[in-house]
Amino acid sequence: MxxxxxxxxGSSATKAVCIDENxxxxxxxxxxxxADFEGAAxxxxxxxxxxxGASESDVKAVVSTGYGRTNVAFATRRRTEIDCHARGAYxxxxxAITVVDxxxxxxxxxxxxxxxKRISFxxxxxxxxxxxxxxxxMALRLKVPVHQVNELAEAATDESVSIGSYCTVFAMTEIxxxxxxxxxxxxxxxxxxxSVAKRVLEAHVFTGQVIATGGVVAHHPIMRKILQQTxxxxxxxxxxxxxxxxxGAALFAAGAHGKESKDG
Amino acid sequence: xSEPQRIPARIASAKTMKKIMADHxxxxxxxxxxxxxxxxxxxxxxPAELLQGFGFEVYYPENHAAILGATRKATEYIPYxxxxxxxxDICSYLTADVGAYMQGxxxxxxxxxxxxxxxxxxxxxxxxxxxxVQDWFMxxxxxxxxxxxxxxxxxxxxxxxxxxxxxxSGQIRKLAEDLExxxxxxxxxxxxxxxxxxxxxxxxxxxxxxxxxxxVPSPLTFFDGQIxxxxxxxxxxxxxxxxxxxxxxxxxxxxxxEGVAAVPGxxxxxxxxxxxxxxxxxxxxxxxxxxxxxVVASTYCNSWIxxxxxxxxxxxxxxxxxxxxxIVRSDPVKEDYIAEMCEDFxxxxxxxHDAKTCPNNTxxxxxxxxRLTERTKIPHLVINGDLNDLRCYSEEQAKTNIEAxxxxxxxx
Numbered sequence: 001m002x003x004x005x006x007x008x009x010g011s012s013a014t015k016a017v018c019i020d021e022n023x024x025x026x027x028x029x030x031x032x033x034x035a036d037f038e039g040a041a042x043x044x045x046x047x048x049x050x051x052x053g054a055s056e057s058d059v060k061a062v063v064s065t066g067y068g069r070t071n072v073a074f075a076t077r078r079r080t081e082i083d084c085h086a087r088g089a090y091x092x093x094x095x096a097i098t099v100v101d102x103x104x105x106x107x108x109x110x111x112x113x114x115x116x117k118r119i120s121f122x123x124x125x126x127x128x129x130x131x132x133x134x135x136x137x138m139a140l141r142l143k144v145p146v147h148q149v150n151e152l153a154e155a156a157t158d159e160s161v162s163i164g165s166y167c168t169v170f171a172m173t174e175i176x177x178x179x180x181x182x183x184x185x186x187x188x189x190x191x192x193x194x195s196v197a198k199r200v201l202e203a204h205v206f207t208g209q210v211i212a213t214g215g216v217v218a219h220h221p222i223m224r225k226i227l228q229q230t231x232x233x234x235x236x237x238x239x240x241x242x243x244x245x246x247x248g249a250a251l252f253a254a255g256a257h258g259k260e261s262k263d264g
Numbered sequence: 265x266s267e268p269q270r271i272p273a274r275i276a277s278a279k280t281m282k283k284i285m286a287d288h289x290x291x292x293x294x295x296x297x298x299x300x301x302x303x304x305x306x307x308x309x310x311p312a313e314l315l316q317g318f319g320f321e322v323y324y325p326e327n328h329a330a331i332l333g334a335t336r337k338a339t340e341y342i343p344y345x346x347x348x349x350x351x352x353d354i355c356s357y358l359t360a361d362v363g364a365y366m367q368g369x370x371x372x373x374x375x376x377x378x379x380x381x382x383x384x385x386x387x388x389x390x391x392x393x394x395x396x397v398q399d400w401f402m403x404x405x406x407x408x409x410x411x412x413x414x415x416x417x418x419x420x421x422x423x424x425x426x427x428x429x430x431x432x433s434g435q436i437r438k439l440a441e442d443l444e445x446x447x448x449x450x451x452x453x454x455x456x457x458x459x460x461x462x463x464x465x466x467x468x469x470x471x472x473x474x475x476x477x478x479x480v481p482s483p484l485t486f487f488d489g490q491i492x493x494x495x496x497x498x499x500x501x502x503x504x505x506x507x508x509x510x511x512x513x514x515x516x517x518x519x520x521x522e523g524v525a526a527v528p529g530x531x532x533x534x535x536x537x538x539x540x541x542x543x544x545x546x547x548x549x550x551x552x553x554x555x556x557x558x559v560v561a562s563t564y565c566n567s568w569i570x571x572x573x574x575x576x577x578x579x580x581x582x583x584x585x586x587x588x589x590x591i592v593r594s595d596p597v598k599e600d601y602i603a604e605m606c607e608d609f610x611x612x613x614x615x616x617h618d619a620k621t622c623p624n625n626t627x628x629x630x631x632x633x634x635r636l637t638e639r640t641k642i643p644h645l646v647i648n649g650d651l652n653d654l655r656c657y658s659e660e661q662a663k664t665n666i667e668a669x670x671x672x673x674x675x676x
Contacts, residue, residue, distance in 0.1 A: 082672075
């Protein structure tokens with residue numbers, strides 16, 4: 001069995017995807033990046049191999065991406081996460097698309113034409129607004145585990161609650177004020193997710209189909225609905241959106257071995 | 265077989281430059297200690313030729329601030345000026361320079377054994393760079409109790425009119441009157457004209473040096489330009505700068521003749537719009553090098569091209585040079601300029617540096633990149649950073665953006 005792997009060492013999580021010669025996903029892995037990128041890459045890769053029922057010798061090429069892309073010693077090539085998210089998203093939606101990726105410490109908006117060629121991209125400025133870090137900060141403030149934020153937000157009843165500040169520190173002060181006024185945690189959780197969506201979307205003009213990827217969308221399924229409401233347009237999400245970058249990297253690995261997908 | 269080149273080849277003339285820059289700083293230091301000599305501080309695009317006409321030794325604090333940045337000392341000293349009321353949001357040349365002075369530090373000590381920046385007899389600014397230079401000079405003026413004089417520029421200039429020129433040349437003439445008692449002598453018109461003539465010559469040569477970048481492959485990069493612009497800034501109006509650029513031009517011409525590229529295997533050619541990130545010259549230079557990408561031209565290095573200077577009309581031609589300057593022009597004029605540069609230098613993409621503390625030299629904030637990309641079909645990238653304050657610069661983000669931009673330009 002010939003496999004191709006993509007490893008996305010992100011700021012918060014490391015994701016791995018193994019695909020077969022037909023570009024079907026054979027296995028996926030996930031680990032926290034923490035302070036050992038190489039270790040996280042090994043761990044996520046190991047999980048993906050295990051799920052694929054394969055061994056390392058079955059893997060013909062590995063492409064690394066993400067902030068820690070240079071730390072993956074066993075990768076054969078590396079690409080930026082911009083390229084890999086574009087490739088991964090276009091694989092599932094082969095049309096003119098705009099990819100909105102919301103990660104732990106950054107967000108990216110990537111415009112791709114109908115042929116899969118990247119037209120433009122931009123990343124967030126040096127600021128936590130519009131990233132997963134903002135949600136983590138808010139979860140800390142509300143004293144709930146970050147994985148419960150989605151559940152809380154789903155239970156919100158007052159959609160008029162909003163957080164207006166751009167700066168995360170100011171936003172947390174704003175939340176304190178709302179707690180003092182008696183605003184429910186559920187409504188604050190939703191307001192925080194709306195804030196993330198707004199900060200990402202307000203910096204761009206969107207044309208064509210919007211595809212949302214990244215850990216924030218993966219762990220907070222309500223984000224798709226919020227993005228749609230904020231944008232006033234349909235937003236699609238690929239399978240396993242947190243793994244889109246790793247998927248793109250795996251596609252690059254396969255592409256280098258002549259296993260081009262029809263879309264790429 | 266020789267090893268593949270890992271870092272950009274050094275320009276041999278740098279050795280000469282190092283020597284003349286050392287002589288410049290040592291000369292000013294000696295002048296500041298000599299009661300028979302007068303020292304003037306001047307902004308980088310200030311009326312240096314006029315000051316030379318009065319016999320002043322001219323010192324350029326923007327150059328000093330850039331050295332603080334390039335030696336990665338700026339970020340250490342900026343907070344001292346912040347604490348004294350100079351916001352982290354204003355010019356980080358000002359805050360670095362003033363903060364370093366407050367702490368008794370200058371990079372000139374390590375480089376040349378000079379104890380302190382030279383105490384001036386007068387500080388002369390031109391607000392064509394920004395209003396911050398005026399505040400910067402006022403701080404030192406108050407500190408040393410010396411006069412601060414200046415030229416107030418026009419901004420957002422579309423067509424340059426007679427009124428603009430008359431206004432600025434009038435201010436320069438007034439400045440000459442005000443400088444006379446400080447210099448203790450009358451303006452030496454012959455020396456003034458000679459300085460203007462040499463400045464013009466220096467400018468022409470500097471332009472030719474930068475124009476070599478239009479050759480494919482380019483014999484120099486923007487990062488070389490950042491280093492080699494030193495004499496055009498601090499020694500214009502002197503024979504030394506003219507001689508230096510003759511030497512540098514000959515070296516670059518030889519590179520072209522021999523097919524030597526600044527970035528071997530040059531695949532992508534970029535234009536840099538905005539300030540340098542002084543503390544990251546080497547890191548950025550090496551990253552572009554590894555990506556087979558050459559930043560072949562910039563607005564910034566072109567800022568010291570003053571081909572309007574004319575010794576027969578020194579006041580008027582200086583006024584014209586300062587008024588036709590990119591930084592004081594309207595967006596349509598700036599856009600025409602960048603579009604022409606992109607064509608002349610055959611660039612594949614434009615990098616805009618959004619320098620947090622330098623709005624005047626940052627041109628991406630009012631839709632210019634989008635307008636120019638639509639017009640020229642040349643893609644652009646914006647990176648967030650700063651000229652001197654590395655607290656405003658995310659190296660990882662900048663690196664990823666640059667790498668992704670080059671991927672975009674080279675794919676398909």
